[in-house]
Amino acid sequence: MLKLLDVPTAQRTILRRTPLSAMDYPGVVLERTEKLFGKGVTPPQAVAIILASVQAEGDAALRRWSKLIDQVDLDAKTPSEGFCVPPAELEKAYQSLPEDLCQALQAAAGRIRKFHEFQPLPNWETETLGGRLGQRAIPVDRAGVYVPGGTAPLPSSLLMSVIPAQVAGVRQVVVCTPPNPHPVILAVAHLCGVDQVFQLGGAQAIAAMTFGTETVPRVDKIVGAGNLFVTLAKQQVYGLVGLDGLAGPTETMVIADRHARPDWVAADLLAQAEHDVLACAILLTPDRELAEKVQVEVGRQMEALSRAEIITQSLSNRSGIVLTPDLEIAAHLASEFAPEHLCLAVADPESLASRVHNAGGLFLGERSFEVLGDYIAGPSHVMPTGGTARFASPLNVMDFVKITSIVALDALTSSELSPLAARIARAEGLTAHAAAAEFRIIR
């Protein structure tokens, strides 16, 4: 079921990166887009239409798109609150949580909060450069978190996005999630103290948070993954609002040696594969015996799993086992691939970790498996996909602050630097710059 590949074959297939922008739109999406927006309208064009209308018409456009796309008449349902779920409903959902699930979610929230509270921020100042110079990290005023809807609600994503914002000191955190949200989403919003939940999905939610409407506040930063329309909308509002990046299908790489337990490795790959049919689960190992045992285990364990159909597809799409000459080459291939998650199920994970330059999350040893990272270990599970770990980071406290550089020079330093600044200004042909500097020379 899980194919076994040599390195060159893997590099031509499962290790090859396809940029998000080069992916074809699924036929069903194209059909639905044409049906709703008219003949020949592409998904990016549909998204541009939605964005422009929400910017121009506000809530009226939101109601129209929610009716057309999500088949909900938000006006009729909740005349007083509009799109905002009443706080009492959040609390009610929270009170209805099963006791043991509530405890688990609270434990997760507690660890996520503690982890992010450790993150140092670049608040610093020096007096060694003549006066005071430094940087201040100031939280953004408002953050918006998108939480996808669909059949499998992901309350964990809400915790993983909201808590880093709260730790950063963001004044107001709002959540958008498609209409008729699952009660567990509402419950978790209450649990972690979200200010407002709006039942808005897709591109219209991104538009509302970017531009603001009569009822939805404009935010300074939007985070969270969503469907194709959400991703296209984020791409189009780039530059107008802060973003956490564009999310593609989730990915795991496991590097294992002969010390790894094949049943655990198989379980970790299966967990990854159950997300969706494009999920990517790759094992790199120099040990053929382990590889073959993992193949057997994957087949055996899959029988008991509820999402076996999805798993079957994702394992055959972008997943597989790569036999590498040694662990160093495995680490090199992983670094090139820049996976969202990299799990090191080897005897000496720390020394292997030092060879990895690109990965969203590094899980050291088979006791630190990815599922713990998904829910409760501490770091946000919102991590860079599609190879963007080359330059992007997991969601973290820095995502919710911006730096202001501070310049408070003393008079003497200012005077000494002024002729130097004037000289460079004249080389750039900027005489007004030079004049402003020459004014400050103490003679």
Add this chain to the structure above:
Amino acid sequence: MLKLLDVPTAQRTILRRTPLSAMDYPGVVLERTEKLFGKGVTPPQAVAIILASVQAEGDAALRRWSKLIDQVDLDAKTPSEGFCVPPAELEKAYQSLPEDLCQALQAAAGRIRKFHEFQPLPNWETETLGGRLGQRAIPVDRAGVYVPGGTAPLPSSLLMSVIPAQVAGVRQVVVCTPPNPHPVILAVAHLCGVDQVFQLGGAQAIAAMTFGTETVPRVDKIVGAGNLFVTLAKQQVYGLVGLDGLAGPTETMVIADRHARPDWVAADLLAQAEHDVLACAILLTPDRELAEKVQVEVGRQMEALSRAEIITQSLSNRSGIVLTPDLEIAAHLASEFAPEHLCLAVADPESLASRVHNAGGLFLGERSFEVLGDYIAGPSHVMPTGGTARFASPLNVMDFVKITSIVALDALTSSELSPLAARIARAEGLTAHAAAAEFRIIR
């Protein structure tokens, strides 16, 4: 010359933000685009054509666009190196720098380097959460800096972009700048130890650094401002490569009280206004007497300046003096505007600074004027424009690193957390996640 406005009028005019995306393309740009790319081709479409061709054809496309757009035949000029300026030319340009300019640039480079070396990075680890958890900041492998060409070369922008990358530990920093670069750009590239300078401009430069070609390496992060085509190209490659943001016209706000010197304030506004006709120079003051003196000084000083024509236009476009009821309201308006630079020429700048939530750079006191920040104070002068200081930061060392989250739990903690993770997984309908966690429970 510099108009005097009350707050409501200012809010309707110069304090009003127009998003980059809503700005009309200048007629001359539309004409030139149609002439080069064909009837009805818009600038974004032209940029999409350039990006796709460079991705598909590499150097051949770069040569074609350089010939068509920049009227240079790079093949014929430098057959051996292609687009790369030979290192010997960089050194020659450096040797030809006037001695006093060279000293000024070296002093600037030294202060910029020292400033950025102070910035703390989020490398941390804790053992308080059961095992070891933390974050590692890893430099990106390769960074690309775009330096615009044009009539006024800006060697300072090269220093301000390259040095933070070097401090971050980036392995290779390359520069792209339009063909036939000014010798001072080449000299400064040598001065700060840039690895390679490519004479490539516009969208084709961004394409080359994003996708890589036979001669230009693919980079992980692109920084630097450019013309409209550069900005559109950055917008279109968002998600494929790390970016520092989209740059609009430069902006300064000065808040001044009756203690400020009108001649200095005027000089600072004029320095800002000489950048280009869209530059924005705004004074906020509660003191009418100061406001009127600044008006007089602006008129008087302008006569001596070489770029008086540009200044006249930029002062009448997006600049002005706003009379505010008090300093607190001035600080509030500045925070709302989120300027690139904010200069506090007041008796107690520090207490006013604490009221500002959004600004790229804060200059405290009239000895810390913006021109010093442009060249030599220390912080990078690449700062967020267009109101993006709401969520974006000046270029800094964090721009050139990414975080990897580290999870190395001990066996006991892993076992204790596993049933909690399994419970949340089951609530999300993810049974393979639950199974992977249940495997790790020590019974």
